[in-house]
Amino acid sequence: MDHFNYRGGSLHAEDVPLTEIVRAVGTPVYVYSTATLERHYRVFEAALDGMPHLICYAMKANSNLAVLKVMARLGAGMDVVSGGEYRRAKAAGVPGGKIVFSGVGKTREEMQLALQGGIRQFNVESLPELEALSAVANSMSMVAPVTIRVNPDVDAKTHAKISTGKSENKFGIPIAQARSAYAAAAALPGLEVVGIDVHIGSQLTDLAPYESAFFKVADLTGVLRADGHDIRRLDLGGGLGIPYRRANDVPPLPFDYGEVVQRTVGHLGCEIEIEPGRLIAGNAGILVARVIYVKEGAGRRFVILDAAMNDLVRPAMYDAWHDIVPLTEPAPGIEMADVDIVGPVCETGDTFARGRAMPPLAADDLVAFRSAGAYGAVMASEYNSRPLIPEVLVSGDQFAVVRARPDYDEMLNRDTIPAWLE
Numbered sequence: 046m047d048h049f050n051y052r053g054g055s056l057h058a059e060d061v062p063l064t065e066i067v068r069a070v071g072t073p074v075y076v077y078s079t080a081t082l083e084r085h086y087r088v089f090e091a092a093l094d095g096m097p098h099l100i101c102y103a104m105k106a107n108s109n110l111a112v113l114k115v116m117a118r119l120g121a122g123m124d125v126v127s128g129g130e131y132r133r134a135k136a137a138g139v140p141g142g143k144i145v146f147s148g149v150g151k152t153r154e155e156m157q158l159a160l161q162g163g164i165r166q167f168n169v170e171s172l173p174e175l176e177a178l179s180a181v182a183n184s185m186s187m188v189a190p191v192t193i194r195v196n197p198d199v200d201a202k203t204h205a206k207i208s209t210g211k212s213e214n215k216f217g218i219p220i221a222q223a224r225s226a227y228a229a230a231a232a233l234p235g236l237e238v239v240g241i242d243v244h245i246g247s248q249l250t251d252l253a254p255y256e257s258a259f260f261k262v263a264d265l266t267g268v269l270r271a272d273g274h275d276i277r278r279l280d281l282g283g284g285l286g287i288p289y290r291r292a293n294d295v296p297p298l299p300f301d302y303g304e305v306v307q308r309t310v311g312h313l314g315c316e317i318e319i320e321p322g323r324l325i326a327g328n329a330g331i332l333v334a335r336v337i338y339v340k341e342g343a344g345r346r347f348v349i350l351d352a353a354m355n356d357l358v359r360p361a362m363y364d365a366w367h368d369i370v371p372l373t374e375p376a377p378g379i380e381m382a383d384v385d386i387v388g389p390v391c392e393t394g395d396t397f398a399r400g401r402a403m404p405p406l407a408a409d410d411l412v413a414f415r416s417a418g419a420y421g422a423v424m425a426s427e428y429n430s431r432p433l434i435p436e437v438l439v440s441g442d443q444f445a446v447v448r449a450r451p452d453y454d455e456m457l458n459r460d461t462i463p464a465w466l467e
């Protein structure tokens with residue numbers, strides 16, 4: 046459920062008509078709803094109620110500082126994967142003790158940064174990383190709290206580019222090698238084993254892969270405890286899917302996910318950590334765009350928008366579906382026609398939807414891409430020298446620009462001409 050609804054025939058973000066935001070900020074623009082962000086966080090809180098837990102928002106989904114501030118004020122922890130994300134978490138006021146550091150390629154500088162600023166744990170993904178972290182922590186006379194990310198070899202049944210829990214993926218340590226990896230961690234100076242980490246993929250629409258992964262983690266907890274390791278935290282990753290296609294998709298509810306967590310690992314007395322990104326931010330954001338032209342091709346009608354694949358890459362990259370709706374509510378029973386919805390970028394991949402049934406659209410009409418709050422703005426680029434688009438946060442009847450549209454000089458001034466070309 047989100048807070049983007051038609052009122053009086055016009056799409057609103059909470060209590061703000063989107064046309065008002067467009068008038069103030071122009072298009073394309075990302076718009077986020079505070080109430081939706083808060084609601085999704087609370088849904089997870091309720092799902093894990095009764096188990097000691099920490100929700101570490103995976104900010105890779107949407108790391109705008111204002112969004113992070115909304116999360117931080119609710120008491121969320123953060124899952125970060127780079128020094129930049131770590132700095133964002135701190136800038137949003139998240140204490141180091143609530144930040145977990147994930148990722149296969151943490152550099153020594155990033156380890157140092159996190160140890161200095163405070164960290165809940167490093168989710169370590171390889172033996173060389175364990176050794177590097179041990180060396181860094183030792184050189185700082187500090188002890189780094191670690192979990193090891195195990196790869197449980199389960200099929201998350203999601204898009205290949207966002208599946209992470211199969212043995213052929215680059216992530217984690219094969220679960221069969223976990224005992225020796227934990228023995229290595231325990232033997233290295235400057236490390237303290239605190240738990241186990243697992244993350245099997247993103248946009249999961251079935252709970253069964255979670256269930257089998259979590260059962261494997263439960264077994265491993267017993268084995269590692271018998272080996273003498275103090276396994277007191279289980280980081281179960283993120284990945285719960287959202288309904289991109291409202292008419293068809295019925296992904297599992299966080300409550301049912303919570304029930305799986307309880308049933309598989311609830312009895313172990315561990316603190317549970319989860320790292321949801323998409324489910325928190327996805328349906329809390331939309332991308333508003335304007336129709337530039339409607340072009341009649343050979344047997345196809347193209348609706349050309351001012352937003353492009355550089356602004357929202359998911360359709361081009363993952364063949365992702367986003368519901369696209371006009372800002373003016375279509376009259377009931379209006380005749381729909383199949384159109385291709387595309388952006389202005391010079392490649393065929395810049396196609397948002399093919400043969401999509403849409404109400405009549407004309408130049409200057411405004412449309413919204415739903416479910417664009419996660420992996421939207423954060424994955425944007427300036428391809429075709431299109432400046433990054435602004436982001437707006439709505440709360441009730443207020444809205445604020447939380448990232449301004451850069452002007453062209455800002456973009457051009459980042460490049461420099463070497464002296465020999467002057």
Ligand code: LLP
Pocket residue numbers: 103105106124147148207244246247248282283284285320321322323324359363419420
């Ligand atoms: N934890 C780890 C270790 C992750 O790698 C990810 C996502 C998450 C948590 C959060 O997963 P979520 O709850 O958001 O599914 N750009 C792609 C998604 C990439 C996901 C990468 N890792 C997309 O647009 O579909």
